[in-house]
Amino acid sequence: MTTSPGTADARTLTSEADPREALRQAGVDVRPIPRAAEQTPDGLRRAVRQRDTPVVFSGLTEDWPARAAWAPERLRETFGDQKVTALMDLPTDGVLYPKDQSLYERTLTFGEFIDAMLDERRTKPCYLAYQRTSELLDPADCGFTALLGPANRHGTDTRTWIGSAGTRSMLHSDLKDNLFCQIWGTKTVTLLPWRDSRAAYPFPDNLVNSQIDVAHPDVVRHPLLREATFYSSVVQPGDIVFIPRGCWHDIRSHTPSVSVNHWFGPSQSFTEYLALLGRLGPAYWQRTARDFIEHGLRGKSEETRFFFSPPSTGKRLYDALRTGNFSEGNDPSS
Incomplete structure (x- = not known):
């Protein structure tokens, strides 16, 4: 039934x-x-x-x-x-x-x-x-x-x-x-x-x-x-x-x-995420730097083991510096 x-x-x-x-x-x-x-x-x-x-x-x-x-x-x-x-x-x-x-x-x-x-x-x-x-x-x-x-x-x-x-x-x-x-x-x-x-x-x-x-x-x-x-x-x-x-x-x-x-509505701002990243500490900064290089500069593909995985923080930071859009590839309305 x-x-x-x-x-x-x-x-x-x-x-x-x-x-x-x-x-x-x-x-x-x-x-x-x-x-x-x-x-x-x-x-x-x-x-x-x-x-x-x-x-x-x-x-x-x-x-x-x-x-x-x-x-x-x-x-x-x-x-x-x-x-x-x-x-x-x-x-x-x-x-x-x-x-x-x-x-x-x-x-x-x-x-x-x-x-x-x-x-x-x-x-x-x-x-x-x-x-x-x-x-x-x-x-x-x-x-x-x-x-x-x-x-x-x-x-x-x-x-x-x-x-x-x-x-x-x-x-x-x-x-x-x-x-x-x-x-x-x-x-x-x-x-x-x-x-x-x-x-x-x-x-x-x-x-x-x-x-x-x-x-x-x-x-x-x-x-x-x-x-x-x-x-x-x-x-x-x-x-x-x-x-x-x-x-x-x-x-x-x-x-x-x-x-x-x-x-x-407008997206969550880049600065809000950077502020959170700053509060989370060195382990997060190190991982973000690694992913910036691996998935941003080197273009290595990322695993999708989250529920509908967004890009990593490092990749999003790379996109923000390159295009001005921290939400590229993660904004569902784009």
């Missing part, structure tokens, strides 16, 4: 699957994501202008065609013969992929993928992720313009995320403001503000990916976790989470799930 949309199977919401309980048991301060006092488009635009905290909104997508048209069975009926490239048989634990991301990619029909994501016998997750919505579905099914106003001059991008129970996008930071919208199924969204970035323990070679598994926090190895405040909530169909740019986020599904996100 397929889990009904909007209803999380209580058996999956254990400390193993739910970062909220795991963080609390480790002694980490974790609070619900604040819910907006004004659940209206005006309230959303006000939260975006203030950009000081993540906020959950409900009831703003009731008239979106996607709420019905993107149910898995409808997607199978409408797009079942279309070829897609999905990530299959993904690992269920660990922060990095054990092997290069390309080795998990499989080409199959959309209908075959939907059948796989709904198969309750699956022991390993599958994910059609980071898919530009316009290349697969109809972006008009989501009313982001009505929520935010006309498209802004900084560039926007909309991506669709369709997958089985157990999919995980590990703790990471994006360049742009983000509206994350749950269409079908349930997920837990766990957030760490940019101001607490040192407590995210970024990888030495990549400032936007965290070494922390929020479902298995280790405060002995990562003591700064005790000084940080996380925000975490289960999101249901119709919920929108405003995630300010730079805010670290971990998103994992409890049921088969369909989500869409929309990046917008």
